[in-house]
Amino acid sequence: MTTLLRMFLMFLVPILLSHVSADNACPKCGSTEVPYPLSTDGSCGNSRYRVYCNNGVLEFLSGGGFYYKILSINPSAYKLVISPPPIKKDTCYSSDFASEGLKLDESLPFNVSTHNTVMLLNCTDNILRSPLNCSSSSFCRLYEEEVEEASGCRNTLCCHYLKDSAMTSHMIRVRAGGCSAYTSVVDLKLGAPLDSWNYGIELQWVPPN
Numbered sequence: 335m336t337t338l339l340r341m342f343l344m345f346l347v348p349i350l351l352s353h354v355s356a357d358n359a360c361p362k363c364g365s366t367e368v369p370y371p372l373s374t375d376g377s378c379g380n381s382r383y384r385v386y387c388n389n390g391v392l393e394f395l396s397g398g399g400f401y402y403k404i405l406s407i408n409p410s411a412y413k414l415v416i417s418p419p420p421i422k423k424d425t426c427y428s429s430d431f432a433s434e435g436l437k438l439d440e441s442l443p444f445n446v447s448t449h450n451t452v453m454l455l456n457c458t459d460n461i462l463r464s465p466l467n468c469s470s471s472s473f474c475r476l477y478e479e480e481v482e483e484a485s486g487c488r489n490t491l492c493c494h495y496l497k498d499s500a501m502t503s504h505m506i507r508v509r510a511g512g513c514s515a516y517t518s519v520v521d522l523k524l525g526a527p528l529d530s531w532n533y534g535i536e537l538q539w540v541p542p543n
Contacts, residue, residue: 364390369409398433415534426456426487445503454513468493
């Protein structure tokens with residue numbers, strides 16, 4: 335192969351792949367774009383990147399069988415943000431408590447990114463053996479005091495942590511004997527006012543080969 339031909343192919347192949355990816359993108363779900371490789375059915379996208387369009391709402395299905403609304407997608411960064419599960423009214427239990435919180439299928443190309451500050455609520459004393467921040471200055475205290483959804487969690491033990499690479503990247507766990515509820519904020523800055531918090535769980539995916 336000549337040098338000129340090799341250079342031409344190096345220029346052409348990414349364009350062709352980009353064109354194929356765009357052509358194979360799924361239709362909108364409601365008003366939400368579904369960029370490649372995300373797939374809402376077998377005729378578009380890449381089946382390993384399955385998401386679900388339920389009544390015009392784009393959702394992500396966890397390995398535990400719980401659907402989370404997709405709030406935003408950044409295909410160029412290989413990331414999407416899902417909504418934290420609601421906390422059941424007048425209780426301190428996350429809606430996905432029965433499935434022990436967010437569990438990702440480790441055989442699929444998604445993981446929980448390191449940009450999430452997770453707040454665990456209504457915890458038992460067992461949590462105090464962990465290195466998490468369970469002090470009176472923890473972000474979770476402000477969340478419990480100021481957010482109506484968390485009112486059922488007030489005056490319980492709570493903690494927060496920044497999800498990092500040393501932790502499992504496929505789970506945010508709640509369970510009996512641990513903590514019963516949680517929420518998450520993406521890119522939370524120290525000292526940021528509550529009304530600036532970006533509630534969500536950022537997931538990232540490994541791009542297709």
